[in-house]
Amino acid sequence: MRTAGWMAVTATACMPLAHSAPSSDLLVAACFRGPAWDMIRTAWASPQATGLAAFRFKSAPRVFDLCLLPVRAAARWWSGASLLRTRPAGRGSAGPPEMLVLDAGVFAAVERGDRDVVALIKRERRAGRVPVSHGGVVAQVWRGGTGRQVPVAQLLAGVDIAALDDGLGRRAGMLLARSGLADAIDAAVVCLAGDGDDILTSDPGDLRALAQAAGVHIELIPV
Numbered sequence: 001m002r003t004a005g006w007m008a009v010t011a012t013a014c015m016p017l018a019h020s021a022p023s024s025d026l027l028v029a030a031c032f033r034g035p036a037w038d039m040i041r042t043a044w045a046s047p048q049a050t051g052l053a054a055f056r057f058k059s060a061p062r063v064f065d066l067c068l069l070p071v072r073a074a075a076r077w078w079s080g081a082s083l084l085r086t087r088p089a090g091r092g093s094a095g096p097p098e099m100l101v102l103d104a105g106v107f108a109a110v111e112r113g114d115r116d117v118v119a120l121i122k123r124e125r126r127a128g129r130v131p132v133s134h135g136g137v138v139a140q141v142w143r144g145g146t147g148r149q150v151p152v153a154q155l156l157a158g159v160d161i162a163a164l165d166d167g168l169g170r171r172a173g174m175l176l177a178r179s180g181l182a183d184a185i186d187a188a189v190v191c192l193a194g195d196g197d198d199i200l201t202s203d204p205g206d207l208r209a210l211a212q213a214a215g216v217h218i219e220l221i222p223v
Helices: 002-018 024-031 035-045 053-086 104-111 115-126 135-141 147-157 166-179 184-192 204-214
Strands: 100-102 131-134 160-162 198-201 219-222
Touching: 100 184, 104 115, 104 135, 104 147, 104 198, 115 131, 115 198, 131 135, 131 184, 135 160, 135 184, 166 184, 166 204, 184 198, 184 204, 198 204, 204 219
Parallel strands: 100 131, 100 198, 131 160, 198 219
Antiparallel strands: none
């Protein structure tokens, strides 16, 4: 019972420190300072805490080790969770890779057998970037997936297709209003991208204007 009580006191003392998420060693060290640590030392120093003083001091290191296990585990968990929450994404970082967004011109290039485009998409997949597009682009390029369209069907099988739903449609409409352009499919393509993403496109001129109106910093790769 005494051991459980000290573990609870120590863990309680650590919780406010964990929100700032320093290293786990610093958290553990901080747990054994201040009022909580004083309570534990007072309990161990009290002759009434146990019947045999010799047993108390002989068993102290082992009991403290047991108390330390959940504290250290909690500290490591909070430190790791903080790193996951705060680690920025971007080129050269350990965060999620940037998106590779495809417009209809990419599928047209694949359909006509453009090996450079096919090789580029393969390299991006090996680098961990799954290409994305939206349902409006699929409507522009899909004609059954047979004959000359077999490469298109193969490419679509490895692309994440976002639904051109109410939310994406409204964002694309507002982007058209800001840019003064009229192609809703292109606007929705730009709306899929964020800062640091790449767009493969056969129409870099209009997409550049849309990206500027959207205020996003993207790289346009012509195909």
